[in-house]
Amino acid sequence: MTRTVIRGWFAGTFALCLGGPLAAANGGAATIRELKQLNVEDLMNVQVTSVARHAEKLIETASAIQVITQKDIRRSGATSIPEALRLADNLQVAQKNSHDWAISARGFNTALANKLLVMIDGRTVYTPLFSGVFWDAQDYLMADIDRIEVISGPGGALWGANAVNGVINIVTKKAKDTQGLYAQAGGGSRPEDFADVRYGGAFDPNTQFRVYGKYFDRGSEVLANGDSSSDAWRQSRAGFRADSLLSQRDNLTLQGDFYDGRENDQTGGTSHTSGENILGRWSRGISENSDLSLQSYIDQTHLSIPVAPLVINGLQFAGAGTLHDDLMTFDVDFQHRFRIGAAHGIVWGLGFRYSHDVAGNAPALAFLPATLDRDLYSLFAQDEIALQSNLSLTLGTKIERNNYTGFEFEPDVRLSWILSSQQALWAAISRAVRTPSRIDQDFSEAAPPHLVLLEGGSRFTSESVVAYELGYRAQIDSRITASVSSFFNHYNDIRSTAITPATMIPFFFANGLEGDTYGLEFCGNYQVSEIWSLHAGYTLLKEHLHVKPGQMDLNAARNETADPQHQFSLRSSLNLLMHMELDSALRWVDTLHTNRGAAPGSVPSYFELDTRLAWHPSDRLEVSLVGQNLLHNRHPEFGFPDPARPEIERSAYGKLTWRY
């Protein structure tokens, strides 16, 4: 049946060609005409895509949210989550080397970026070593990701500590939407080779499952002189998800993953990263306005990283070694949503997290104490108050208790004004914190009994932000959508490096910086015709950090930021003749000011282009060719200018995808 429609389309296309511009302006006419020929039952069997489902609801969301859909991911040719995150205009994404990425929102995108909260299906992926994300440990079968929600701006009131500058929510598809066999394999200059396979089935009509496996081998990047940067990477991953409809109202989800990867290091050693997690979630829908859910997970990660000897001015302070870290996290979360009368929509929740971290220290780098247990208790509540039919006020706060700083409050006030069904204005004031992580308090370079040059600050406290935001979102007509968000952030107690009085060393981490940032994020979509869509994005970011009166910073307030002041992107998505798709993504990233200690350095601004050409010889088969970073032989995206700084090379791969 679908074929009838397709054939009809084909005929329609010729009409479009002959009819010239006038016919083209009525793009899709042939499709509608063809669909009208079908009887009701056939119409119900037409496979459809839902393009704008999220976009429609987004109009009314009072935050700077951008949603990356499965279609966006597929058509970008992204092979990993960080590559897919380049599709969010409100993020700064820079590839450091073959296996490491720096990703942040609204700045602070340093090698130890720490102001973003990232979740995969409700599981926080986070390392308490530095409050950041090991992006090389986060992956999934790209085809089974439903969407990635990227919120720039604080999300502390709902999500808690770490959601200082943004939240990334990676949501995988339900098992019932990934039924059947899916297999893909390919290779090229980078990734060199890869294979994905998934099978989805059903235990009974109400219980579906899927299992998947993924493997890839990425080659090394290069240095400025053209030599290999010796950072090749390979990883295997497998997992499952099962969803069961226990009753009309109750859903149960059980899912888990494990992975194992090896990464070559420029020093000649090999890092080993592995982990496993399992998550269960029960949710009950009480009515359209009321539901509750209970979720729990256990997540373990294992790291071993070669650590170079600590040598300064030819003098060796500590020898080479390996840093190990084994982290176990247990988390349980409860959430309840309900209404009080017509005006109040309440969400509240409780959470508990226990983590057990065991560091195996290297002579040059250590976390002390080596073993650390921590508890985190949290409570949040939010009330969305309908002031008028088109005006709503949301008040919320999270209260957390952690082992480092005790209680933390993260309140948030949001106002949403629906001007019409096509336009909305929103404004927000919120506070969020980054609670200390192990690097802030427990770090030691080198480890005693060697001479300690740099250590964590025993009095290191939380960094905080108060953010003021204003945004506007519009569906200008059925083809054009646009959104603008602006922000002004005031930060306090940002990390600095201080000196010990009298002895100078050890240097230690303190909260000696403060400052402001402001900027705006724009994105727009234009559906030029049924077969062609365009997307444009622009981000402006100004950062002014300085040393607080009475404090000092060895790095002259330069070490916590490394961000482009401007970046823009332009993407085109086009359906061609003969079931072909052509996608292009152009991006421009402004100069990154990065430094080593107090010495300034930079990454030059650059244009880059990714392109994908795909062909669907049948409904089940896709052949695609993807080129990444096509405009330069190689260029750096991140890091201090140094002969050892890896540069990202032009690359291409081919891929064959089969679904049954």
Next chain:
Amino acid sequence: MRLVLVAAAGLVVCMHGLRAADAPTENQVQAVFLYNFSRFVEWPAQAFAQPNDPFVIGILGSDPFGARLDEAVRDEQINGHPLKVRRFRSFAEIENCQILFVDRSEIARLGQILAALDHRSTLTVSQADGAAQRGVMIQFATENNRIRLRINVESARASGLTISSKLLRPAEIVGTDARE
């Protein structure tokens, strides 16, 4: 950069030779369903003041269909009534219409809308989750990338509308949820 712009210009020129490889969108198929409802539902004679009055498909709230719905009803008529599409930005603007599509953007006001339509022979349709259980006559739901119909037969009958078995057979019949 210059190279890229040239390539983009090239794409515009060759647009005429291109075609859609993607499946139709939800909105396209739903637009055609809306047109089909005019043929598979029977309205009482008093639904029209004059024999040549237009048959109106109203859209309330954000319009998800755009030009697709206009294309679907162009030059069509039902028993001498030419099909017309009217768009209402708010509930207060609603005029007499035979079919009213309530976009999910207006769903918060559904109770009010249904109460006001109570004495009119208007077929109510929505794509909002749970709409049929709340008294909307036909709800679109997307399951396994296919459009399903959930039909609240009581609700249609109460307004004097008769839905053809051609629509009912493949649809899921639901009742009004007492909790609402």
